[in-house]
Amino acid sequence: MVAIALGISLTPSRKYDGSMKRSCLIAGLIIIALTAASVLTFGKSYAKDVYTYDCEYLEQRPEQLTKFCADAGVLVYDIKWNSWGYNGAEGIGTYSANLCEPNCAEGKRVEEEVDLFLSGIENIEGKRVLRYLTVNTRNGALLPNGNSYDDWDVAEYAVNRIKG
Numbered sequence: 001m002v003a004i005a006l007g008i009s010l011t012p013s014r015k016y017d018g019s020m021k022r023s024c025l026i027a028g029l030i031i032i033a034l035t036a037a038s039v040l041t042f043g044k045s046y047a048k049d050v051y052t053y054d055c056e057y058l059e060q061r062p063e064q065l066t067k068f069c070a071d072a073g074v075l076v077y078d079i080k081w082n083s084w085g086y087n088g089a090e091g092i093g094t095y096s097a098n099l100c101e102p103n104c105a106e107g108k109r110v111e112e113e114v115d116l117f118l119s120g121i122e123n124i125e126g127k128r129v130l131r132y133l134t135v136n137t138r139n140g141a142l143l144p145n146g147n148s149y150d151d152w153d154v155a156e157y158a159v160n161r162i163k164g
Contacts, residue, residue, distance in 0.1 A: 047085045052118055052130045053155045060084070065093075065116075065133055067152045073098045074150070076116060076135055088130060089118040095135055097144045113138045124155060125162065131155045 054062045055069035061081045067074035079093035095114045100107040114137055118130035134151040137143065143150055153159075 047128075050084060050086060050089075050121070050128050050130060052089070052133075053158045056158045056161055058127060058129070058158070061089075065154055067150070069157055071098070071104060073100070073104065076114060076133075079116060086121055086128065088121075089116075091116045092138070093135075095137070095143060095150070099144060110144060112141050112143060118154070122155070124159065129155055 048060075051058050051060055052062060052065070053059070054065050061079075061084055063079050064075060064077040065079065066072050074095075074097045076093040076095050079091050081089055081091040083090045093114055093116055094111050096109050096111045098104055098107040098109050114135040117134045117136075118132065119134070120130065120132040122129055122131050124131075131153060132151065133154050135149060137148045140148050142148055
């Protein structure tokens, strides 16, 4: 099909002079180039119509995701996304949690570098939304919850607001 679009005849001529071989080589190289370009363009699965929530705010590729929206007691910030699409999103960032000792206003924050995974695409108010976030520490360190991972529903506040 590419050969036809490029005006290259794939039927052999009566007299072989090497032009058929060159034509096939050119067509093959064009197919390889087009394939490579599509992998580079779409390989990271970036979809412009895929969103997620940070608290009640609909966003694409947010730099921060907040677990406890009232006081930002737990959040991930400085997020860099490696992929973003219908099948989910992957990135890295810094997990930050307030230990709330002696109280939350005076509490010390602890931080760990984490891998992030967004999944569970759903249609929410006409938008495709990645709903569930999982974070895993990059070095196996334990988070304040006693695990090396944490997860939450990033759309919880928005969905509750919609339900009224």
